[in-house]
Amino acid sequence: MLEGAVETDHLACLPPSLAAAVSSACAGISHNLNGQRLGRKGRVTRERILAAAMDLIEADEQPVTLARVARHAALGMTSVYNYFPGMTELLLAVLEPVMATAEDDYLCVLRQPWPDDELFEWCQKFVVAYHGFWLRHSRLLHLRNALADQHDVQMVAHRIRSSRPVVALLVRQMSEEPIGLGPHTSMATILMIAIERSVTIVTNPELRRLVGIEPELSEDRYLVPGARLVQMAISDARSESRSDLEGNA
Structure with a gap:
């Protein structure tokens, strides 16, 4: 050509x-x-x-x-x-259009109202969607994170920026607390770190080998507990918010 x-x-x-x-x-x-x-x-x-x-x-x-x-x-x-x-x-230019697809891939799930009686199902839907996004772009995202772990300032900044919408939307699922330094923001941040780390492991064949996850072992071993963790955190935050409202009534 x-x-x-x-x-x-x-x-x-x-x-x-x-x-x-x-x-x-x-x-x-x-x-x-x-x-x-x-x-x-x-x-x-x-x-x-x-x-x-x-x-x-x-x-x-x-x-x-x-x-x-x-x-x-x-x-x-x-x-x-x-x-x-x-x-x-x-790499930053490549990441831009990839992250633009995050809205349709998993952020749209977080924007839906998650009813209490369907909370686990929605948490699992989000975790599975997030895993699917990582699976489709695994080498690029692993490369970004590897560079971030080596203290590449631009990759660290990108990693943080890409996690912020998830944190903000998890906080919204928990309560009306404004995104910031409150306890729900802290919990959402920890959840985001845990979910990303678990998905990082199950989408990286080398990491799976290092931690002893056999190729035939289903990702559900990590995705289901991740969804359960999100469910417990959101349920706990909602209960706390309701108790505060009743106490102020």
Whole structure:
């Protein structure tokens, strides 16, 4: 393929929702790093770079480099450097459309009212949806977390930003407490950490091996207790809120 050629199927390797998120993210970029205004060709080139990076990250275990991404996208390094000065910036750009799909994948579950008599079912639905999101993007999310654990400031910040909507929505399920430094916010934060860590283990074959989870062992071993933990925390918070209201009546 000639460099700069416009492919009509450059996003074909991605699921439709993710391909749409990539296009939307690229449509919001007006200039490249050289200050040149982007037309359709420039946006398509950026889409090709992101799609190639996503494909490489999820396809194999080899380290992903800008050079590999350029080859996979059938572009020269100059074209890649026009948009991304390094791998950190490229990974952040890849994460943007991926996290844009979180609303439809699991945040929408948290936005629904969870009745007391169906609380466990809704908690389990959320945990399973969150696990499914991680499973679809496991290598990318594990790479982000690995870099965050190595104190990459931008990846740490991204990890925190991506967890905040979950924390806020869990607090809303608990009570009318404003998101902040209250006890329900603290509990929601702990729940988020626990759920992410358990999902991290069950979606990473190497971590599963290290902690002794056999390949044939169902993820339910961790997902069901996670859902039960969320249920107990929300139920306890609601009971406490009702007691406070009755005491103030």
